[in-house]
Amino acid sequence: MADSTLQPTSAFSHLEPTSLPGIAIEPRENFTMASFAAGKGRLEALAAAIREAYGVELPRRPQRVVGNGIVFVWLGPDQWLAIAERTNNRDLEVELKQRVAGLASVVDQSDGRVIVRVSGPLAREVLAKGVPIDLHADTFGVNAVAITHASHIGVIMWQVDAAPTFELAMFRSYADSFAHWLLEAVASTVPAAA
Amino acid sequence: MRIACPYCGERSLDEYLYSGDATVRRPDFASPTAQADFVKYVYERKNSPGQHRELWYHAAGCHAWLVVTRDVSTHIITAVEPAKDVALGTASSMKDTA
Numbered sequence: 289m290a291d292s293t294l295q296p297t298s299a300f301s302h303l304e305p306t307s308l309p310g311i312a313i314e315p316r317e318n319f320t321m322a323s324f325a326a327g328k329g330r331l332e333a334l335a336a337a338i339r340e341a342y343g344v345e346l347p348r349r350p351q352r353v354v355g356n357g358i359v360f361v362w363l364g365p366d367q368w369l370a371i372a373e374r375t376n377n378r379d380l381e382v383e384l385k386q387r388v389a390g391l392a393s394v395v396d397q398s399d400g401r402v403i404v405r406v407s408g409p410l411a412r413e414v415l416a417k418g419v420p421i422d423l424h425a426d427t428f429g430v431n432a433v434a435i436t437h438a439s440h441i442g443v444i445m446w447q448v449d450a451a452p453t454f455e456l457a458m459f460r461s462y463a464d465s466f467a468h469w470l471l472e473a474v475a476s477t478v479p480a481a482a
Numbered sequence: 483m484r485i486a487c488p489y490c491g492e493r494s495l496d497e498y499l500y501s502g503d504a505t506v507r508r509p510d511f512a513s514p515t516a517q518a519d520f521v522k523y524v525y526e527r528k529n530s531p532g533q534h535r536e537l538w539y540h541a542a543g544c545h546a547w548l549v550v551t552r553d554v555s556t557h558i559i560t561a562v563e564p565a566k567d568v569a570l571g572t573a574s575s576m577k578d579t580a
């Protein structure tokens with residue numbers, strides 16, 4: 289029988305995974321993502337439900353935490369993004385709506401936002417060309433999160449590891465504009481890319 | 483000018499929207515003096531120099547509403563508090579300078 293599973297189309301029309309000396313860029317595909325906000329007076333109960341389900345504390349500051357098969361990213365006061373691989377058609381909106389029923393409002397973001405992964409020793413220098421916050425490792429380290437803008441495009445960004453690897457999430461319709469800026473920033477930083 | 487968001491840290495002005503005087507309270511529209519009260523609420527400002535309490539919205543950041551205590555003559559900011567805490571009376575003044 290033919291596999292009838294629907295596959296999402298990439299929002300990036302011309303951003304291929306790219307590896308250059310000092311920097312690698314890759315659109316992250318095939319993830320499931322949902323945002324959720326604590327209901328009034330439900331913050332502690334929500335934190336307990338997440339701890340129970342995923343073995344991790346929801347961050348109360350701009351931080352990212354890794355739970356069992358899931359990543360939580362701070363998204364403002366009492367709000368978070370949950371991200372996981374879309375393995376076996378996993379759907380975080382459905383999953384979270386069951387696990388935090390009555391405690392939080394859950395909204396699917398899987399097709400609404402895209403994620404770009406930028407990594408390597410030159411990643412900070414490239415991103416600093418469009419991001420107006422201090423990305424120095426002493427200020428923005430592993431698991432740090434910032435909601436800000438990159439080349440005037442609203443982004444949620446976080447650091448994954450010390451490579452360093454960053455991920456930037458933005459609204460899907462900005463994907464190509466962001467990719468255009470990113471490739472220009474890379475070309476003006478990495479001689480081999482020009 | 484830079485504003486230190488209590489949640490995000492210090493960010494440039496271009497991430498924020500100014501949203502008016504934080505000291506006025508929306509009048510009761512059912513009051514017999516509602517029309518005069520609303521004129522006062524919307525339009526009447528002393529425009530005095532010195533310290534003001536202002537509402538700012540962290541639009542390109544965490545989307546929090548903030549009450550910023552700012553000297554409009556010097557731009558020196560002496561406190562930034564979540565508007566929610568101010569409204570609920572639970573704010574602990576967060577000191578900062580511009």
Ligand SMILES: [Zn+2]
Pocket residue numbers: 487488489490491540543544545546
């Ligand atoms: Zn903020």
